[in-house]
Amino acid sequence: MSEPHIENSPQVSDEVKQTTCYMCACRCGINVHIRDEKIRYIEGNRDHPINKGVLCAKGSAGIMQHYSPARLKSPMKRVGPRGSGQFEPISWEEALSTATEWLAPIRKSDPKKLAFFTGRDQSQALTSWWAQQFGTPNFAAHGGFCSVNMAAGGIYTIGGAFWEFGAPDWNLTEIFVLFGVAEDHDSNPIKIGLGKVKGRGKRVVSVNPVQTGYAAISDDWYGITPGTDGLLIISLIRELMRSGNIDVDYLRRYTNSPWLVIRNPGAANDGLFLRDSDGCPQVIDRSTGKIVSHTTKNISTAMHGEIALDGGGVATPAFVIMGETYMDDAYAPESVCATVGISADRIRQFAADLAEAAFAKEVVINQPWTDWKGEKHKTMIGRPVSMHAMRGISAHSNGFQTCRALHVLQLMLGSIEVPGGWRFKPPYPKPPEAHPKPAGRPDQIQAGKPLAGAPLGYVLGPDDLLLNADGGPQRIDKAYSWDAPMSAHGLMHMVISNAVAWRSIPC
Template identity: 60%
Template sequence: MCACRCGIKVHLKDGEIRYIEGNPDHPTNKGVLCGKGSAGIMKQHSPAKLTKPLLRVGERGKGEFKEIEWDEAMQIATERLANIRETDPRKLAFFTGRDQSQALTGWWATQFGTPNHAAHGGFCSVNMAAAGLYSIGGSFWEFGEPDWELSRYFVMFGVAEDHDSNPIKAGLSTLKANGAKFVSVNPIRTGYSAIADEWVGIRPGTDGLFIFALIQQLLKADKIDFSYLARYTNAGWLVKDNPGQADDGLFARDEDGNPFCWDGTSKTFTNAMAAGSQPTLVGEYELADGTSVVPAFDLMARRYLDDAYTPEAVTETIGIDPGTIRRIASELAEVAFEQEITLDIPWTDWAGREQIQMTGRPVSFHAMRGISAHSNGFHTCRALHVLQMILGTIDVPGGFRYKPPFPKAIPPHQLPAGKPGQVKPNSTLGGPPLGFPTGPEDLLLEEDGTPVRIDKAYSWEAPISAHGIMHMVIHNAWKADPYPIGTLFMFMANMSWNSSMNSSGTMEMLTDRDPESGEYKIPFIIYSDAFFS
């Protein structure tokens, strides 16, 4: 019914569902259940619920179907899919919606051998997931959550009430009971924003500029957790400042490939990954070959300190006055650095160093589709993670806490499969169709540079499309761009929602015929769902 995955208890009477309640022993919702979950009984008894497969008998779009038996449905589907697999697996476009079974559907696509698989996330949260996984090895929602018990200042960006609903409700209740401040940054003052201590009404799609301005104010006030950055990030890694050369902007490395830093204690170039290194975060240095190098933090700070990101420069665009921007930045700094938490809990850090205490910055953030589903969503989400990093609030008491198995390696090791040599008749794909490119060599391109995939994911048009680009599938299949397909297989996918919110245009593409042949431009459609809708 939704993506929260709340535990429920279903009560039966005479074999029929009579009542649904939350499961108090479930770790996600701990017994809390929203109206949608409670109304699950209506879903079970819906007159639109399918009991048998349907075969279209009229024109597409007329809604004319007849019931058939499963054996006939399986025969129709398997004969057509077998022919595609034997000839050109790319001719199958298999895309799934918000069904939360991407592990299964991705595995199925891999076994079939088609690179043309993606899921709902490419339309909704891919910018959030990709930005987080490429920046901090995780992200919000499924990857981790605020430390509801210890956080003292919480900022929420663009979260609708259907995203992680019950856990967030419980968390906000805990925050408010503990006296923490809750700031909601959202264009509308409904849902969570209605109970916030402060609502910041921002213009849609401009959250990134607001975050840029906050970061600038923290940099100017020197309210940065330099120790955290040096220990747990690549802020001290040296970047080549070599304009016009192929290596400009790349990390400087030693002969073994280890990144260099300038050690502030030894005053030498040192392996930045060595446990005892003391990276300097600012300055300009010169390698033995004369190449100028600068710490990554220094380059980042220069960018954010640009006058384009002053509160006065961004106020007209984002709709927030400069005084509010400065005050919120000041409040973040005050809570993070003047109200730090110290827990007497021994632990061992990534380098094997034993610590006797944990220090926390009790500032936390949460965000979701509201900042992700924009053309600038990736950079906005990245900026929010930079804000977390410079405040030192990631995986610390009072801040953002990962959920196992996160954090992952940055970026994750999984590469998208589907290069020309990997797509062969009657063969598996040789790897998952979704992944995380690390360079141009990982893109899925034909010899002439055109996209391998029907949605053009992992091409030069969309190189970091970690979930694929589901909302482009129907359009590209209809246009035969970059090539025509044989079958469109949609699994639990809302055609309107997952097609750029263009219901009428989507219907026209699905029903359009070739004027010369008279055949449908999308030759065959298999649609798997639980309801006739």
């Protein structure tokens, strides 16, 4: 009897198209196999820099975007009572003429009366542009209740966040810390990175209420009480400060912690950075004790002390205020342990592990380089601690401040933009000043005209808020008002309740 022939490399396609997976925000490269003009199979593109051939189950399921029997094939019109689920397909001509009939009078009279809030559509560049062209500032997508706290906290603190803004230095990091459920957004790159870190025998640490997903392969798991990551992070900062395990030279050179803050209680300038007549932040030169511009080359800036100001009050480095704030006993491991659900000893050990990786295992690369001031360095010093977090710590009412605290922790360790740490990808880091401001002030809205700018952006001060003539919120979600001044992607989750509450308020 002859052996049965087994075809172990059947031809699955007569054409392969390269494109990008859109099933999550990771944007992996994919090869789409097509046979008889139908998609047969999706595989990861081994030549793509993001995923290097790795494809997750969701990416494979991208085929269902085309062939799921449940997908919409044409616009649908409701034909039964609201909530009855009775719809019928209609033509695009009918859909567009219905939409025009409803929307044209609003655009001609008062375009802000259209509230256009979309879901997780991955096409926000287009929908935002459409809202702008219509003329309404009342636009946002899902980001306000998802991971945008991470992006906004990151952009305001370090000029970018985790996510696709950059990546850990997988080849040199000694310890990789994951906060929360961090499996979205950078999914496949994180999987590849975890393989590299574990393959080199380095530590993976997970801070997560449950030890599932990526946490399942962690060497250390901190089973934190949900929503308390910020408190744990501040306690870690306190512990690092208390034990002297912070990179003061890094903070001095590459952060605004030496910038002088005015302390003048009761005065309008209390709490603002001290600036010269050109708006340049000021620091104290340690060798002379004098106030100079922070851009002055070849000085060592003071991180302690205070200096009297001619106009009244004193100025002190921001680092002093950070110390006063973080060293509060309220953040001692013994004070926070019951709330975060992790013992004081383990919190101290966590801080000690971070310090050991950052300082006892520092990376030194013999590569001369020139920093932002033009000062030259013979070597590159790396602090091999890297971190990643996403929606898990972001989607809380304290998410923005938690994300900011996490980036401050990285800065304290000197582990951003260094070998072994977290490294940005161009065009990041980008300061908030490089991002657009939201449009939607009363003078930026005109009947029948586009809005004078994109509806979403980053505010830099009170002048950028979107307030009505009474100083109240201009947008239906109250974004960029005194209620929620830094809501970078709007507050989609507030629209329906605000609409109901405002229905009784006369225009």
